[in-house]
Amino acid sequence: MEPRGLATQLRRGAVEYCVLALLRDRQRYGFELVHELSAMDGMVTSEGTIYPLLSRLRREELVSTSWQESDSGPPRRYYRLTQAGQRALDEFSDEWARFRDAVDHFLSIGRPS
Amino acid sequence: MSMPDTQQSPLVADYLRRLDAAATGLPADRRSELVEGIREHLDSALEGADQSDDAQIRAVLDRLGSPEEIVAAAADGEPPLPQPYHGQPKAGAGALEIITVILLAIGGIILPVVGWFIGVALLWTSSRWTTRDKLIGTFVWPGGYLLPLGLGLISARVCTTVGGPDPVETCEGPGMPLWLGLPVAAVLFLAPLAVVGYLLTRARRSPAGAP
Numbered sequence: 001m002e003p004r005g006l007a008t009q010l011r012r013g014a015v016e017y018c019v020l021a022l023l024r025d026r027q028r029y030g031f032e033l034v035h036e037l038s039a040m041d042g043m044v045t046s047e048g049t050i051y052p053l054l055s056r057l058r059r060e061e062l063v064s065t066s067w068q069e070s071d072s073g074p075p076r077r078y079y080r081l082t083q084a085g086q087r088a089l090d091e092f093s094d095e096w097a098r099f100r101d102a103v104d105h106f107l108s109i110g111r112p113s
Numbered sequence: 114m115s116m117p118d119t120q121q122s123p124l125v126a127d128y129l130r131r132l133d134a135a136a137t138g139l140p141a142d143r144r145s146e147l148v149e150g151i152r153e154h155l156d157s158a159l160e161g162a163d164q165s166d167d168a169q170i171r172a173v174l175d176r177l178g179s180p181e182e183i184v185a186a187a188a189d190g191e192p193p194l195p196q197p198y199h200g201q202p203k204a205g206a207g208a209l210e211i212i213t214v215i216l217l218a219i220g221g222i223i224l225p226v227v228g229w230f231i232g233v234a235l236l237w238t239s240s241r242w243t244t245r246d247k248l249i250g251t252f253v254w255p256g257g258y259l260l261p262l263g264l265g266l267i268s269a270r271v272c273t274t275v276g277g278p279d280p281v282e283t284c285e286g287p288g289m290p291l292w293l294g295l296p297v298a299a300v301l302f303l304a305p306l307a308v309v310g311y312l313l314t315r316a317r318r319s320p321a322g323a324p
Contacts (some may be wrong), residue, residue, distance in 0.1 A: 030150055031157035038176070046178025051150040059183035073156050078150075099316060 005078060016044065016053055017096070018087040020062060020081060027066075027080040031053060054079060062088055122164045122173065125155055132180035139187055141171055148304050151177065206316040210241055213315075217250060221259030229256050236312075246315045252302045261301035 015037070022036055030051060037044045044050060057063045063087035064090060067075045081089070136144040158173045175185070203231055206214075213235040220228025236242065236250050254260070 018159075029153075029157075031154045034154065046182050046186075047154070048151060048177035048180075048183035049145055049186035051154070052183065052189070054150065055146050055187070073152070073158060076153060076157075 008045075011043065011045075014096075015050075017042065017089060017092040018094075019050070019053065019057065019079075020085050020092075023063060023079055023081040023085070024089065027078045029068075029070075029076040031076075031079050033079065034097060057085070061085075122159075122167070122170050124167060124170045125159070128174050128177075128180065129155075132183065135180040136186040136187065137297055139184065143187065147183070206241075208241065209235065210313070213239060214309050214312050217310060217312070218257040218305050219259075221256050222262055226256075226259065229259060232257070237314040241316045242312065243315070250308060250312050251274070254308050257305045257308075261298075261305070264301065265298075 012068055018037060018113070019033055022033055025099055028036075034044070034047045034050045037050065054063070058065055058079070061082055063076050063079045066080050068078050070076045129148060129152060133144070133148050136147055139147065154177070155173065162169055164170075193250045198311065213232055216223075216228055216232030218232075218237065220230075222228070222230070233251055235249050242250065
């Protein structure tokens with residue numbers, strides 16, 4: 001079982017922007033989003049926790065949702081990026097690049113190159 | 114025994130029931146949104162799967178995480194209960210706080226002057242009061258009842274009345290007239306009392322309460 005430690009701390013706060021990034025090109029439904037996130041190692045430990053996250057993004061109006069028929073079974077809730085979500089994603093992308101470079105800088109100090 | 118519906122594995126039905134039960138603390142709309150979202154996820158994940166393939170169903174449920182874990186994530190970031198970020202776990206004025214306040218009020222009399230300073234030291238080392246409380250406790254009425262007592266002794270007015278058909282009153286000491294003396298005495302008496310009341314009130318409030 002994954003400890004609620006370092007990896008959890010790092011994921012927290014970043015996962016929601018990965019969700020927004022997945023919606024940049026098109027709308028997706030919940031299982032699709034979870035499936036994409038889980039495909040990358042280290043991003044999601046408990047898939048179910050993505051759903052409360054999606055609910056929060058919806059309440060913060062960073063995504064909008066709509067019900068659409070599926071080929072099989074009942075209709076699905078689709079998630080789409082809003083303009084506010086787009087802006088939040090752009091801001092995070094810039095901030096993340098600066099943060100990543102800064103951390104990389106310190107981690108590389110004293111390391112044989 | 115619960116009756117599984119024809120479409121759903123008993124494992125899935127049980128999982129959704131546990132999730133719904135765990136989510137009772139959430140607002141009703143969020144609770145149903147969460148349960149519906151997970152239900153939809155399971156429909157998609159198990160689409161075309163053999164509903165009697167318990168191993169596969171368990172694997173899907175394991176990846177979801179426990180219902181409790183999911184509900185904890187849903188409650189995360191929300192402040193349903195005030196979080197005690199600082200302060201003591203216990204509430205109310207404890208023995209130490211009461212001793213501190215007593216020393217501030219009459220410590221200087223019990224143990225001349227020094228007693229009050231002990232009270233001040235206890236006040237400033239306590240985490241129960243804020244800095245503002247400590248400043249008020251120290252400087253609004255330094256010395257507590259030591260000052261009124263001292264002033265009372267110094268300014269005691271000794272009067273003697275010589276009897277007779279025409280009594281003559283002679284007084285000694287730097288006394289003050291009654292119209293001034295009464296209010297001054299009232300302030301001297303009430304001010305330390307007010308500080309004591311204030312500090313006890315502040316100590317009694319819950320540490321988790323508003324700052």
